[in-house]
Amino acid sequence: MGLREQAAADLKTILEDSAAGFGWPITVTDPAGTEAALVGYSTDISELVDPGTGLAVSGRHASIALALASLTAAGLGMPSGVANQHAKPWLVAFDDVAGNAHTFKVSESRPDRAIGVVVCILELYKP
16 A cells, blocks of 8 residues: 555544544535435634734634545535525535534535545535
């Protein structure tokens, strides 16, 4: 196994380690309704920094990171933002540490095929 393959395997292990690591249950649903329960890394923060002023501002930034191999194994394609507001988006759902459920839509997808991961930038979703 080459170094790149080893890095991809290590990344998958780190992302999906929910017993001793940062892995977190994440449900992903594609626009056709195919749903998969995966484990990955999630963030949901409420304070951002205004790049123009450097001051803290109120806002919300959520994202997930998933192993591409896990998406493929679950029968899902590459999550992506759907610009058409009348079309069904890719949806992502996960609980916060207090057990409150949150559902988001994928607004942007940033795959890294060299190491086998995709980071999705999320927006709060209200059906």
